[in-house]
Amino acid sequence: MTDRIPKPSIGRLCKIYTLLEELEAQGAVSVSSHEIGEKIGVGSHSVRKDISYLGEVGRVGSGYEIVKLKKYIGEKLGLDVERKACVVGLGKLGTAILQNEKLFSNNFKIVAGFDSNINKIETMVTHIPVYPAYELADVIRQQAIELAVITVPGHASGDIIDRLVEGGIRGIVNFSSMPLHAAYKEKVYVSNFDIAGEFRFLSALFTIEPR
Amino acid sequence: MTDRIPKPSIGRLCKIYTLLEELEAQGAVSVSSHEIGEKIGVGSHSVRKDISYLGEVGRVGSGYEIVKLKKYIGEKLGLDVERKACVVGLGKLGTAILQNEKLFSNNFKIVAGFDSNINKIETMVTHIPVYPAYELADVIRQQAIELAVITVPGHASGDIIDRLVEGGIRGIVNFSSMPLHAAYKEKVYVSNFDIAGEFRFLSALFTIEPR
Numbered sequence: 001m002t003d004r005i006p007k008p009s010i011g012r013l014c015k016i017y018t019l020l021e022e023l024e025a026q027g028a029v030s031v032s033s034h035e036i037g038e039k040i041g042v043g044s045h046s047v048r049k050d051i052s053y054l055g056e057v058g059r060v061g062s063g064y065e066i067v068k069l070k071k072y073i074g075e076k077l078g079l080d081v082e083r084k085a086c087v088v089g090l091g092k093l094g095t096a097i098l099q100n101e102k103l104f105s106n107n108f109k110i111v112a113g114f115d116s117n118i119n120k121i122e123t124m125v126t127h128i129p130v131y132p133a134y135e136l137a138d139v140i141r142q143q144a145i146e147l148a149v150i151t152v153p154g155h156a157s158g159d160i161i162d163r164l165v166e167g168g169i170r171g172i173v174n175f176s177s178m179p180l181h182a183a184y185k186e187k188v189y190v191s192n193f194d195i196a197g198e199f200r201f202l203s204a205l206f207t208i209e210p211r
Numbered sequence: 212m213t214d215r216i217p218k219p220s221i222g223r224l225c226k227i228y229t230l231l232e233e234l235e236a237q238g239a240v241s242v243s244s245h246e247i248g249e250k251i252g253v254g255s256h257s258v259r260k261d262i263s264y265l266g267e268v269g270r271v272g273s274g275y276e277i278v279k280l281k282k283y284i285g286e287k288l289g290l291d292v293e294r295k296a297c298v299v300g301l302g303k304l305g306t307a308i309l310q311n312e313k314l315f316s317n318n319f320k321i322v323a324g325f326d327s328n329i330n331k332i333e334t335m336v337t338h339i340p341v342y343p344a345y346e347l348a349d350v351i352r353q354q355a356i357e358l359a360v361i362t363v364p365g366h367a368s369g370d371i372i373d374r375l376v377e378g379g380i381r382g383i384v385n386f387s388s389m390p391l392h393a394a395y396k397e398k399v400y401v402s403n404f405d406i407a408g409e410f411r412f413l414s415a416l417f418t419i420e421p422r
Contacts, residue, residue, distance in 0.1 A: 005419060014411040078418030079411055092307035097406065100303045108410045146417075147410050170422070171413030173406060189416045191409045195308065195384060198402045199319045199358050200225040200290055202382030205400045206357075207289030208216060211381070 005053045012050045013073055015040045020070040032063040082107050084143060088160055089151035090115040090130065093175060097149055098128055108147065112139055116156075133160070140167030151175045164188070216264045223261045224284055226251045231281040243274040293318050295356040299371055300363035301326040301341065304386060308360055309339055319358065323350055327367075347371070351378030362386045375399070 005013075019039050023031055033044040033051075040047075051057055054076045057069060074080035085108050087098045098113045115121055116133040124130050131139050139145070148169050152160055157176045164172060171189045216224075230250050234242055244255040244262075251258075262268055265287045268280060285291035296319050298309045309324045324341040326332055332341050342350050350356070359380050363371055368387040375383060382400045 007416070010415050010419065011412055014408060014415055017411065018405075018408055077411075077415035079414060081414075083410070083414060085410065092311045093304075096303035096307035108407060147413060149406065170417040171410070173409045173413070187422055189413045189422065191413055193404050193409070194229075195360065196319060197225060197229055198384045198404070199294070199296065199382070200228065200288075201222055202358060202384070202400045202402055203290060203292075203294060204221050204225055204288035205218070206381040208221065211398055211400065 009050045009053055010077065012040060012042060012046070013054070013077060014079070016047070016050070017070060017073045017077070017079055020066050020073070024066050024070065028066055030060055030063040030065055031069075035063075079107065082109060083147055084109050084111045084145040085147035085149065086110065086112040086114065086140065086145050087149045087151070088114045088133070088136065088164070090117075090120060090124065091151060094149070094151035095124075095126075097151070098130075099126060111143055111145060114139075116152075133163075136160070136163040137167035140164065140169055144168075146170045147172070149173045149175065161188070220261045220264055221288065223251060223253060223257070224265070224288060225290070227258070227261070228281060228284045228288070228290055231277050231284070235277050235281065239277055241271055241274040241276055242280075246274075290318065293320060294358055295320050295322045295354060296358035296360065297321065297323040297325065297351065297356050298360045298362065299325045299344070299347070299375070300361060301328075301331060301335065302362060305360070305362035306335075306337075308362070309341075310337060322354055322356060325350075327363075344371070344374075347374040348378035351375065351380055355379075357381045358383070360384045360386065372399070 016036055019036060020031070033047040037044040037047045051064070051069070051073075054072060057064065057072055071080070087094050087110060090098065090113050094113070094115075098110060110128055113124075113126065113128055113130040114133050114136055115130065118132050121130050121132050140148075145167070146169065148164050148171075150157060150160055150164075150172060153176060157174065161172065165187045169188060172191070174190055174192045175194065227247055230247060231242070244258040248255040248258045262275075262280070262284075265283060268275065268283055282291070298305050298321060301309065301324050305324070305326075309321060321339055324335075324337065324339055325344050325347055326341065327344040329343050332343050335341050351359075356378070357380065359375050359382075361368055361371055361375075361383060364387060368385065372383065376398045380399060383402070385401055385403045386405065
């Protein structure tokens with residue numbers, strides 16, 4: 001049944017899961033679809049519809065039990081599993097991501113970094129093992145790494161993706177300026193993020209419709 | 212006329228603009244809607260429709276002149292204007308973004324960094340001026356900064372946004388774990404990006420529909 005959830009609903013369910021974690025940490029017990037909708041920026045009807053894709057979820061009064069709903073979404077979407085991740089490209093941004101543990105929730109464990117510059121690999125001081133880029137496929141396969149963050153220049157990213165796919169990577173967050181979903185969408189899920197690109201998008205929005 | 216362009220089309224036009232820059236740098240002169248579509252991951256019909264929102268753009272044979280199309284999109288969407296940007300939160304990620312000039316195309320100039328930790332501000336070595344967070348609104352107003360990147364913890368982001376809006380900021384890239392569009396969408400454009408959140412989304416996608 002779950003294989004028919006629309007992609008935008010999957011995205012919102014992930015946001016709901018993150019919100020539930022935060023509410024749980026704050027000591028809340030239940031939450032209404034209206035409150036969820038306000039926090040993630042959609043209507044309460046849309047929240048109820050997204051949650052309904054998961055099957056029958058018990059409601060209490062006008063809301064959901066936070067612990068139960070979180071467990072339910074986590075199991076259905078595989079968010080309750082610890083997954084290994086790596087960072088490819090150890091410039092300033094890549095190194096920050098490699099070392100910034102706060103960025104990652106407990107379920108994602110950064111276990112390796114890669115760079116094509118051997119000198120950098122040999123001299124880098126970090127508590128996470130770093131490897132030369134040519135070992136990408138082997139290390140990913142041996143350690144069963146599922147997720148990767150790429151911060152290499154756009155022109156180098158095609159070759160990197162080939163090796164990630166060869167190693168069996170399942171999802172990629174791509175910080176290079178070249179969006180990657182076109183050529184690789186049969187093999188791996190890619191989420192593209194480019195700060196300059198986001199600045200462009202925001203500039204276009206406030207140029208066309210100033211707030 | 213341009214005020215009726217749908218938001219997804221604006222997003223794709225920004226990607227087309229970035230692609231045209233890359234093609235121009237490679238020495239290409241013209242490009243077809245089919246080629247553009249392949250690179251940005253949509254159909255050629257969609258590319259032609261997006262471009263048609265801008266008005267009449269001359270075509271040559273089966274394609275577009277790169278220089279002309281780039282100029283056209285840039286003017287209509289305000290992408291040809293140099294804009295000032297700042298970084299709020301100077302932890303590892305914020306500092307990497309502040310200093311990593313390659314991340315930013317020439318039209319976005321990082322002119323200021325902010326952090327609530329005064330000691331950090333006083334001891335930081337950087338060629339970009341850094342200020343204590345309480346000066347946010349003043350510095351943004353005085354320097355006419357239009358864009359901001361936020362890398363502060365989620366719980367601190369509400370207060371920061373208030374000050375950014377007070378200073379007149381127009382667009383925000385938000386790296387904190389709390390999405391911000393709900394409460395502030397009347398005042399400012401926000402693009403949320405949270406790596407842990409993206410990892411969750413990718414995990415959910417390959418859990419539900421493995422590739």
